[in-house]
Amino acid sequence: MSVKSFRQAINEALRDEMHRDPTVVLLGEDIAGGMGARGVQDAWGGVLGATKGLLNEFGRGRVFDTPISESAFIGAAGGAAVTGLRPVAQLMFVDFFGVCGDQIFNQIAKFRYMFGGSAKTPVVIRTLCGAGVRAASQHSQMLYPVFTHFPGLKVAIPSSPYEAKGPLTQAIRDDDPVIFFEHKAMFDDTAEVPDEPYAIPFAEARIVCEGRDVTLVALGRMVGFAKTAADRLAKDGIQCTVIDPRTTSPLDTETILASVRSTGRLVVIDEAHPRCSMAADIASLAAEEAFESLKAPIRKVTPPHCPVPFSPELEDAYIPGPNDIEQAVRAIVKERADA
Amino acid sequence: MRLEREDLLRAYRRMRTIREFEERVHREFASGGIPGFVHLYAGEETAAVAVCENLLPGDQITSTHRGHGHSIAKDCDVTAMMKEIFGRADGLCHGKGGSMHIADLSKGMLGANGIVGGGPPLACGAALSARVLDNGGVAVAFFGDGAFNQGTTLESLNFARVYDLPVLFVLEDNGYAESTSSDWSIGGNDPVRRAEGFGIKGEKVDGHDFFAVYRAAQEALEAIRNGAGPRFIHIEFTRYYGHFEGDAMTYRPPGEVEEERSFLDCLTFFRARTTQGGQLDTGELDAIDVEVRALIEDAVAKARVAPPPALETLTTDVYASY
Ligand SMILES: Cc1ncc(C[n+]2csc(CCOP(=O)(O)OP(=O)(O)O)c2C)c(N)n1
Ligand SMILES: [Mg+2]
Numbered sequence: 003m004s005v006k007s008f009r010q011a012i013n014e015a016l017r018d019e020m021h022r023d024p025t026v027v028l029l030g031e032d033i034a035g036g037m038g039a040r041g042v043q044d045a046w047g048g049v050l051g052a053t054k055g056l057l058n059e060f061g062r063g064r065v066f067d068t069p070i071s072e073s074a075f076i077g078a079a080g081g082a083a084v085t086g087l088r089p090v091a092q093l094m095f096v097d098f099f100g101v102c103g104d105q106i107f108n109q110i111a112k113f114r115y116m117f118g119g120s121a122k123t124p125v126v127i128r129t130l131c132g133a134g135v136r137a138a139s140q141h142s143q144m145l146y147p148v149f150t151h152f153p154g155l156k157v158a159i160p161s162s163p164y165e166a167k168g169p170l171t172q173a174i175r176d177d178d179p180v181i182f183f184e185h186k187a188m189f190d191d192t193a194e195v196p197d198e199p200y201a202i203p204f205a206e207a208r209i210v211c212e213g214r215d216v217t218l219v220a221l222g223r224m225v226g227f228a229k230t231a232a233d234r235l236a237k238d239g240i241q242c243t244v245i246d247p248r249t250t251s252p253l254d255t256e257t258i259l260a261s262v263r264s265t266g267r268l269v270v271i272d273e274a275h276p277r278c279s280m281a282a283d284i285a286s287l288a289a290e291e292a293f294e295s296l297k298a299p300i301r302k303v304t305p306p307h308c309p310v311p312f313s314p315e316l317e318d319a320y321i322p323g324p325n326d327i328e329q330a331v332r333a334i335v336k337e338r339a340d341a
Numbered sequence: 342m343r344l345e346r347e348d349l350l351r352a353y354r355r356m357r358t359i360r361e362f363e364e365r366v367h368r369e370f371a372s373g374g375i376p377g378f379v380h381l382y383a384g385e386e387t388a389a390v391a392v393c394e395n396l397l398p399g400d401q402i403t404s405t406h407r408g409h410g411h412s413i414a415k416d417c418d419v420t421a422m423m424k425e426i427f428g429r430a431d432g433l434c435h436g437k438g439g440s441m442h443i444a445d446l447s448k449g450m451l452g453a454n455g456i457v458g459g460g461p462p463l464a465c466g467a468a469l470s471a472r473v474l475d476n477g478g479v480a481v482a483f484f485g486d487g488a489f490n491q492g493t494t495l496e497s498l499n500f501a502r503v504y505d506l507p508v509l510f511v512l513e514d515n516g517y518a519e520s521t522s523s524d525w526s527i528g529g530n531d532p533v534r535r536a537e538g539f540g541i542k543g544e545k546v547d548g549h550d551f552f553a554v555y556r557a558a559q560e561a562l563e564a565i566r567n568g569a570g571p572r573f574i575h576i577e578f579t580r581y582y583g584h585f586e587g588d589a590m591t592y593r594p595p596g597e598v599e600e601e602r603s604f605l606d607c608l609t610f611f612r613a614r615t616t617q618g619g620q621l622d623t624g625e626l627d628a629i630d631v632e633v634r635a636l637i638e639d640a641v642a643k644a645r646v647a648p649p650p651a652l653e654t655l656t657t658d659v660y661a662s663y
Binding site: 031032035036037038039040041042043045046049067069070071072073074097098100101135136137138139140141306307308309311312313314315316319320 | 376428429434436437439455457458487490492517522524525526527528590592594649650652654655
């Protein structure tokens with residue numbers, strides 16, 4: 003164990019798996035950097051430095067900087083995956099998925115099913131997501147609900163450095179395509195992370211803390227906010243269970259439902275757009291499967307239905323925070339008291 | 342064809358305004374006044390200005406993430422631009438867009454763009470509008486060497502060709518896409534031949550030389566206005582600052598920018614060319630420099646104290662009606 007940043011945790015998972023398995027290759031724009039230039043190679047190591055150093059260790063035969071041609075290189079990662087490699091491609095910002103959507107949604111996601119189970123597509127697409135760095139409408143989206151929508155894709159959303167290294171290791175070893183979301187506002191977060199490789203299986207939610215009154219289900223950066231809200235609420239005697247599903251596809255419905263059945267109250271916190279979101283998905287799960295246990299209406303804490311704005315004042319108002327979560331919880335706990 | 346004195350002075354003022362704007366944004370960003378991602382156009386002024394000097398107000402342009410220069414060249418208000426970059430309520434996009442999405446549709450500036458390769462299809466659409474509305478307009482797609490490898494750009498070349506759309510494709514080759522060299526990323530390493538492969542006539546010009554870019558743009562736009570369909574210009578120069586503010590540029594050999602700046606700067610070149618020929622004198626160019634500096638100073642002063650957007654505007658303008 004040692005203290006590592008989110009960035010380092012990702013770097014370590016990639017390095018370990020590249021050492022372990024010679025078929026693991028990296029593709030992406032400026033993931034090393036300096037391609038064809040006369041200065042320092044490995045100048046960038048990806049836009050936020052997560053792949054820094056891997057070029058020097060593994061060389062240009064395994065670390066492929068690409069032209070700005072997402073359809074080509076994301077698609078190539080899929081093609082390589084069905085023909086013997088385990089590519090980890092970086093779609094720099096998830097907002098750019100529109101450029102290469104067909105390769106992900108119609109090709110990579112569906113090979114196995116369309117080909118009657120004969121294909122294995124072990125590709126990972128790492129991608130930056132999330133608001134909070136004033137990057138405006140085309141560089142700040144969450145979009146994991148879009149990928150969760152497609153059968154055939156697995157979707158992971160780490161909530162801490164520890165949760166980055168283990169699931170990324172799992173993603174690389176997994177035989178299905180995995181979209182791995184990295185929140186750009188979390189890259190400098192630090193935590194204790196094992197030095198040795200470890201994998202965290204998918205579809206196993208993490209129970210961050212347990213309390214009898216309300217279940218909070220949160221994803222990615224929102225997990226930390228939910229925990230902050232839970233700690234504050236605990237001081238007033240309101241006890242929350244915080245659940246981090248870790249993956250939205252597959253989704254650990256059992257852990258969520260078991261908790262909702264015991265607390266009778268559910269607040270889902272989701273940084274993605276509210277319509278057709280994970281918040282809506284998990285709320286509908288509880289309404290369908292645990293209706294008789296519910297003591298209060300399910301609440302969703304999400305941004306409003308609008309793109310991510312640029313101005314800091316607007317962006318801060320856009321992103322759900324601990325206060326919003328606290329309010330939502332107090333509202334449904336109060337409803338019980340009123341009843 | 343001939344550039345008159347007023348034309349030269351106007352072009353110089355525009356290029357100087359871009360340079361001053363960018364250098365000032367560079368300093369403001371460093372001191373923490375500007376949020377987000379900012380990409381500066383300094384060193385590339387000839388492209389935006391020489392091309393836009395050949396446009397009419399009704400013509401349309403699409404820009405890139407490096408959009409300040411195109412905006413200024415297409416006559417966007419610099420104070421409103423500066424306010425936008427600071428995220429203020431009366432910025433050009435009311436603080437919702439920022440540097441990467443500056444736009445002024447009333448000026449035919451269809452937006453800076455956060456998506457590399459996002460612009461060329463839009464330019465084709467603007468050209469289609471001009472065609473259907475029969476208003477004689479043309480569209481210009483500015484895009485970088487990196488964007489020249491994006492499917493959207495290549496598809497747009499073909500789309501424009503098959504419909505003979507009035508589009509000028511302007512490749513701004515500043516040598517790099519982020520840290521990646523354009524010599525490497527553009528396969529075949531011959532953009533003009535690539536355009537010609539799509540049946541589009543192209544020309545490569547030295548971007549340090551305003552007059553070379555001006556002549557190429559004028560010729561191409563004249564042909565386009567006469568119904569020749571799309572044209573292509575490959576402009577070579579270098580960017581003076583990092584890919585975005587904060588990029589240490591270690592991928593460039595030491596001294597690369599300094600060397601280019603001291604020997605090939607487009608503003609220095611323009612001054613030398615026009616004053617040696619006796620068309621302009623140093624005094625009047627110096628006077629423009631002073632005026633431009635004051636203009637930008639004023640824009641920054643106003644942007645700093647301008648109020649932020651009201652929180653109610655967070656959810657406005659998502660739809661025209663809902
Ligand atoms: C579709 C897409 N892919 C990647 C990026 C990230 N990105 C932003 S600018 C840039 C480099 C663009 O290079 P170029 O087209 O040469 O323009 P320049 O920055 O040199 O002006 C990249 C890779 C993006 N914004 N959009
Ligand atoms: Mg470039």
